[in-house]
Amino acid sequence: MKLPPFSSSRPLTLGVELELQLVNTYDYDLVDSTTDLLRLLKKKGKDWDVKPEITQGMVEMATGICVSHADVFEQLDEIRQGIVECADRLDIGVCGGGTHAFQHWSERRIYDTPRFDQLSSLYGYLAKQFTIFGQHVHVGCDNADEALTLLHLLSGFIPHFIALSASSPFVQGNDTGFHSARLNSVFSFPLSGRAPLIETWDSFGEYFDSMMATGIVKSMKDFYWDIRPKPEYGTIEVRVMDTPLTIEKAARIAAFIQSLTRYLTLERPYSPRETDYLVYTFNRFQACRFGYEGVYVNPRNHEHRSLSEEILDTLNKIEPHAIALKADEACAALRREVLTASGDAGWLRQQHAKTQSLAEVVQKQCARWRA
Amino acid sequence: MMGHTQWLFFMRIALSFLLASLAGEGVCRLVKMPRITGYALAGLLLGPLGLDWVDGEDLPDFRFLVELTLTLLLFELGVRVSLRWLKYNPWVIASSLLESGATFVAVFAVLMMMGLEVKSALSIAVIAMGTSPVIVLRMVTEMRAQGQVTQRLLVLCGLNTVYSVVCFYLIMGWFQGTFHGQWFMALFHSFYLLVGSLGMGLVLALSFKLLRRMFELSDEQSAPVLFGLLLLLQALLVALELPVFLAPLLGGVLAKHFDPRPHLWPRHFGTAGSILTIILFMMTGSLLTRNEFMVGAETAMIVLLVRFLAKGLGVLLLGPISGLNLRQSLVLGVVLIPMAEIPLVELMDMRTLYPQMGVKILPIVFSMMNVLEVLGPMAVQWGLIRSQEFQEKSS
Numbered sequence: 001m002k003l004p005p006f007s008s009s010r011p012l013t014l015g016v017e018l019e020l021q022l023v024n025t026y027d028y029d030l031v032d033s034t035t036d037l038l039r040l041l042k043k044k045g046k047d048w049d050v051k052p053e054i055t056q057g058m059v060e061m062a063t064g065i066c067v068s069h070a071d072v073f074e075q076l077d078e079i080r081q082g083i084v085e086c087a088d089r090l091d092i093g094v095c096g097g098g099t100h101a102f103q104h105w106s107e108r109r110i111y112d113t114p115r116f117d118q119l120s121s122l123y124g125y126l127a128k129q130f131t132i133f134g135q136h137v138h139v140g141c142d143n144a145d146e147a148l149t150l151l152h153l154l155s156g157f158i159p160h161f162i163a164l165s166a167s168s169p170f171v172q173g174n175d176t177g178f179h180s181a182r183l184n185s186v187f188s189f190p191l192s193g194r195a196p197l198i199e200t201w202d203s204f205g206e207y208f209d210s211m212m213a214t215g216i217v218k219s220m221k222d223f224y225w226d227i228r229p230k231p232e233y234g235t236i237e238v239r240v241m242d243t244p245l246t247i248e249k250a251a252r253i254a255a256f257i258q259s260l261t262r263y264l265t266l267e268r269p270y271s272p273r274e275t276d277y278l279v280y281t282f283n284r285f286q287a288c289r290f291g292y293e294g295v296y297v298n299p300r301n302h303e304h305r306s307l308s309e310e311i312l313d314t315l316n317k318i319e320p321h322a323i324a325l326k327a328d329e330a331c332a333a334l335r336r337e338v339l340t341a342s343g344d345a346g347w348l349r350q351q352h353a354k355t356q357s358l359a360e361v362v363q364k365q366c367a368r369w370r371a
Numbered sequence: 372m373m374g375h376t377q378w379l380f381f382m383r384i385a386l387s388f389l390l391a392s393l394a395g396e397g398v399c400r401l402v403k404m405p406r407i408t409g410y411a412l413a414g415l416l417l418g419p420l421g422l423d424w425v426d427g428e429d430l431p432d433f434r435f436l437v438e439l440t441l442t443l444l445l446f447e448l449g450v451r452v453s454l455r456w457l458k459y460n461p462w463v464i465a466s467s468l469l470e471s472g473a474t475f476v477a478v479f480a481v482l483m484m485m486g487l488e489v490k491s492a493l494s495i496a497v498i499a500m501g502t503s504p505v506i507v508l509r510m511v512t513e514m515r516a517q518g519q520v521t522q523r524l525l526v527l528c529g530l531n532t533v534y535s536v537v538c539f540y541l542i543m544g545w546f547q548g549t550f551h552g553q554w555f556m557a558l559f560h561s562f563y564l565l566v567g568s569l570g571m572g573l574v575l576a577l578s579f580k581l582l583r584r585m586f587e588l589s590d591e592q593s594a595p596v597l598f599g600l601l602l603l604l605q606a607l608l609v610a611l612e613l614p615v616f617l618a619p620l621l622g623g624v625l626a627k628h629f630d631p632r633p634h635l636w637p638r639h640f641g642t643a644g645s646i647l648t649i650i651l652f653m654m655t656g657s658l659l660t661r662n663e664f665m666v667g668a669e670t671a672m673i674v675l676l677v678r679f680l681a682k683g684l685g686v687l688l689l690g691p692i693s694g695l696n697l698r699q700s701l702v703l704g705v706v707l708i709p710m711a712e713i714p715l716v717e718l719m720d721m722r723t724l725y726p727q728m729g730v731k732i733l734p735i736v737f738s739m740m741n742v743l744e745v746l747g748p749m750a751v752q753w754g755l756i757r758s759q760e761f762q763e764k765s766s
Contacts, residue, residue, distance in 0.1 A: 024517060026451060027633045032760070036519050040694055089694050091456035091522055107515075107762050359633035 003208040003220070006144030006201055009065075009234030012262055012325070013140035016072055016254045017062040018243050019053055019133040020083070020369075021100050021362075023093045028362035030103045030131070032056035033092050034111060040086035048079045054116050055108040055131045057100075059083070065140070069255035069327045076247040084370055093366035096250075097348065098133055098168030098182035098242025101358040105129045105172065126189065132182040133243040135165060137254050138235035139261050144201030146265070151227050151236045152197055152272030153264045154257075155280065158226055158240050159287035159296055160311050164334060165241035165253055166291050167344035170358060179291035179345040182242050183284075191217065192224040193281070197274050204229075226284075240284075245344045245368045252334050255327035260314070262321040275299060292341055308338050387417045387425050391653045405752050407509050410649050411744035414656015420664060425657035433654055440647035441505070441712070442605050442619045443598075445532070446575075448504045449623015450634050451522075452529040462693035463523065467530040470685025470707065471500045474531075475538075477681040478674055485670060491731045493542055498736055499678045501535030501711030502528040503747060504620075509648055510751040518760035520699050524706045524751075527686070529620060532711055536617050540564045546725065567613045572621030575604050579626045655712060655744055659737045667734025675739055682707045699758055706754035709747025710740055 024031040034056050041050050049062040061083060063075040087094045108128040110120045120127040139154075141147035166179035178184070186192050198204045211217045220228060226240045238257055244250045263269075279297040286294030292308035315322075315335050322328040337343055351361045394413035395406035417424045457464050478499040482492035507528045511521055544561030548554040578600060586596055601619065608615050627634065683704030690700025718736060722729040755761045 024522075025453060025456075025631070027635055029517075032518050036694065036696075039696060088456075088459040090519060091453055091460070109759075357633065357635075359635060363631075363633060 003205045004231045006147065006229065006231040007234035008142045009140035010067075011140055011142050011146075011265070012067075012258055014066045014072055014254050014258055015063055015138035015140075015233070015235065016066070016076065016250060017060055017136040017138075018076070018096070018247070018250055019058055019060045019135075020243065021095050021097060021133055021365075022057050022059060022087070023095065023100070023362055023366065025091055025093050025363075025366075028093065028359040028366075030057035030100050030108070031092055032109055033090055034059050036090055037083070037086055037092070040089060041082060044082060044086070046082060048082055050079065050083065052111045052113070052116075054111060054119065054127060056111050057103075057108065058111075058131060058133065059094075066254075068325060069251055069258070069330045072254045073247065073251040076251060080247050080369070093363070095362065095365035095369045096133070096167065096243045096245040096247075097344070097365050098166070098180055099171050100131065100133075101170035101348075101352075101361055102173040103131065105131060123189070126185075129185050129188070132168070132185050134182065134239060135241040135243045135250055135253065137238045137241070137257050138230060138233060139238070139257060140233075140235050142234075144204075144229070144231070145199060147229055147234070147236050148199045148201065148204060149272060150261060150264065151195060151229060152199070152276070153270075154227055154236070154238060154260070155194060155272070156276060156299070157260060157314065158280070159283040159294065159307055160314060161238060161240050161253065161257070162242075162284065162287040163291045163294065163307050163311065164256065164337070164343070165244055165249070166288070167242040167245055167348065169345045169348055170352070170361070173358060175349070175352070178289050179343070180242050180288045183240065183288050186224055189224040191222060193226065194277060195223070195225045195228060197272060197277070199272070242344070245347065245365055246371070247369075248333075249344065252330040255322070255325070255330035256315075256318075256334055259318045259322040259325055259327045259331060262325060263318040266321070270300070291343060291345060292338055308341070311338050383424050387413075387653060388649060390417065391649050395649065405510060405748035406513065406645075407506060407648065407652060407748045408745055410652035411656055411741070411748075414653045414744070415659070415741060416656070417653065418657035419660040425653060433650060436647060436650050437654060438615045439602070439605060440644070440651050441616055442601050443644060443647070444504050444508050445616060445620040446601055446623040446626075448508055448525060448529050448532070449620045449625075450627045451525040452624045452627065453526075453631075454624065454628045455631070456526070460693060462689055463526060464530070466523075466686050466689035466693050467527050469689055470527065470682045470704075471531045471534050473681040473685040474500050474678050477677045481673060481677045482670070485673070487670075487731065490542075490546060491728060494539075494728070494732050495674065495735055497535055497538040497542055499674060499710065499739070500538070501532045502682075502707045503709035503711045503743070504528055504532055505648060505651060505712055506709035506744070506747045506751060507706075509645070510748055510755065512644075514752065514755050514761035516755045516760045516762070518758060519695060520702050520706065520754065520758040521760050523686075523693075523695070523703055524754075527703075527707060529624070531707075532620060533617070535711060536614065536620075537565060540614065543721075546728075564614055565617070567611060568608075568617035569621055571604065571608060571611070571613060571618035572625055575600070575618060575622030576625035576629055579622070580630045583630060583632075651712065652744060655737075655740055659741050663734035664738055664741075667736075667738040670735045671738035671742065674735065675742060678710075679704075679708060702754045702758045705757075706751045708743060708750040710743045712740065712744075 022031055022033050023029060034052050037059060051060045053060050061079045063072055066072045066075060083094055105128045108131050110116050141150060162180050168180050168182040169175055169178060171181045196207060198207055227236055227238050230237050241253060276299045279299045283296055287307055294307045295304055296307045296310040297304050315331055322331040348361055351364050391410045391413035395409035398404040398409035399406045415421060475496045479492050479496035482495055507524060540561050544557045548557035582596060605615060608618055686703045687700045690703060718733060722733060
């Protein structure tokens with residue numbers, strides 16, 4: 001397969017995908033009910049975009065093309081209600097969160113499609129370990145070269161996205177000490193991490209062809225990059241976020257990315273360069289491990305500061321753009337979270353401290369998702 | 372010092388138990404059949420039809436254990452019946468009423484056609500409504516099954532057990548009325564049994580909630596607290612002369628409703644539960660005598676077929692509208708096959724209370740029960756594999 005041409009899309013439009021957990025209401029473990037839920041949703045006759053994911057017990061919901069924070073929220077809200085209604089009829093719970101707190105990876109079952117079967121035979125247990133739940137945000141770009149530049153500019157803000165969305169402290173029944181442990185599962189894939197610094201679509205096509213020639217990739221989907229272009233949609237897709245516990249939060253993060261994009265494209269404070277990536281994995285690890293408390297190293301002036309300071313500083317810089325996009329309320333809400341050091345990972349840990357039971361934590365996650 | 376006969380009795384029972392458990396492991400490893408099918412086969416082999424090591428005479432000695440097993444399992448089953456779900460999806464109740472109602476009507480009709488008198492036909496029809504909680508729960512646990520078919524199997528099993536037991540007591544009240552002519556007392560007694568059971572279920576659910584507030588009952592160490600609570604309930608039910616089956620089941624349903632938090636304790640009842648199940652299965656196998664089997668087998672087979680068709684059609688009709696696909700609805704009809712052991716103890720009482728009717732009913736019911744103790748677990752196993760709801764062993 002050749003790299004498809006990059007379709008043009010309206011700049012600054014958004015598309016949000018959320019991967020969700022389906023659990024039973026008995027001991028709150030993941031339940032293989034994806035097929036049943038999709039069947040009931042289909043009967044509702046709405047054109048909601050809800051798809052299976054790699055293992056049974058996961059489901060992905062997606063908005064159409066959105067222009068604003070309010071738009072994202074309304075679309076997510078409508079689909080969420082539809083999913084919750086169908087889930088109620090099946091007596092299953094739905095929740096956000098980047099990982100299921102105590103599911104056992106070996107008990108997962110691969111959702112039966114040719115692609116998932118092929119992934120499963122290639123990656124073995126990694127495919128089942130991939131039962132993790134992320135938020136993906138697509139940002140529209142009018143041309144391919146712009147998109148690639150934007151991809152590398154946004155790469156500097158990966159730690160921000162991770163810390164703001166982190167909601168996966170528990171894995172396989174244990175507190176990992178991480179705010180986002182979900183990303184550790186992504187890192188084990190051979191083609192994960194950052195995209196190579198290429199800023200024209202022609203050169204990118206050459207890179208893609210040489211990778212194809214080696215036989216290790218067949219399509220863009222085989223790259224598990226933190227941000228990757230989606231030529232069919234004419235977007236770049238930010239993929240590092242955990243699925244937040246509420247759609248309010250998910251919509252705010254999308255609004256933050258939108259405002260940041262506007263800032264980066266209109267003000268173009270700097271151009272991407274390879275040395276920006278020297279600190280990339282360090283910053284990313286700090287954000288996963290410590291959340292807002294992590295260290296952020298500025299690749300340009302080598303200053304070390306806390307990620308919370310860095311996020312607040314970014315929020316200041318993008319404020320006029322947030323106002324222009326009507327995303328200022330969403331950004332203000334994120335600011336309050338950073339200032340009070342509250343987030344989904346912290347909330348989950350609090351619930352666990354209170355109840356001493358991870359099953360009860362999942363139950364409370366479901367309650368938050370409904371509300 | 373143990374007397375000579377006591378010593379012999381003990382040895383006989385111990386060997387029987389060991390044989391039954393080995394039979395369970397044997398069929399599981401060699402032919403991949405459910406363990407409980409092995410227990411049931413061993414029960415038949417050890418009973419009057421085979422070696423005659425254990426028979427109905429031994430039942431009183433085990434009555435306490437049999438009832439304890441059922442108390443634990445019925446409470447566990449009750450907890451799986453979510454009233455909230457029934458509110459969100461009333462079609463589940465509708466399909467439950469349809470499958471039980473159809474079973475009752477069809478079995479009653481066919482027995483009448485075969486020339487049984489009304490009372491016997493009624494009794495058997497009522498017993499035929501219930502699906503075996505023991506087989507269902509053991510199979511779901513053993514296969515670590517989860518999914519829509521499993522979920523509905525548990526709920527329909529819980530509900531039809533309730534209908535079956537409630538109707539059984541109403542009918543027994545009616546019999547007493549006609550036998551002794553004391554209508555008021557008889558109906559009052561049935562009423563007392565049902566309302567008393569509901570009351571005790573409520574007490575159980577509330578004390579469960581209270582205890583759970585004080586201790587974390589999901590914790591392995593606290594499982595004995597819950598065990599003690601259920602044991603106390605059993606003692607109270609015996610003292611109040613209430614049936615031992617309805618209260619724990621209703622108590623479980625109410626406990627889940629009052630306290631929707633996750634219930635993790637059944638995992639810790641696992642080993643104790645399986646040991647008690649072996650005893651229960653050994654005992655049912657041992658009840659059937661050759662004579663009874665000869666008398667009852669033919670009718671039993673016809674009733675079983677009619678029962679299977681009625682249940683199958685019932686859930687098939689309302690399956691799709693309640694959110695299942697066609698295949699799941701068909702499979703659900705199959706997994707509902709196992710028949711309740713609940714009336715076992717009542718039937719033993721009936722044998723002494725109404726010997727004439729006992730002679731007519733028991734051969735049929737015991738034959739049905741024994742056939743389904745062998746085939747029922749296999750039907751559930753087939754269904755859960757077919758619907759892909761079992762979990763592969765993690766090792």
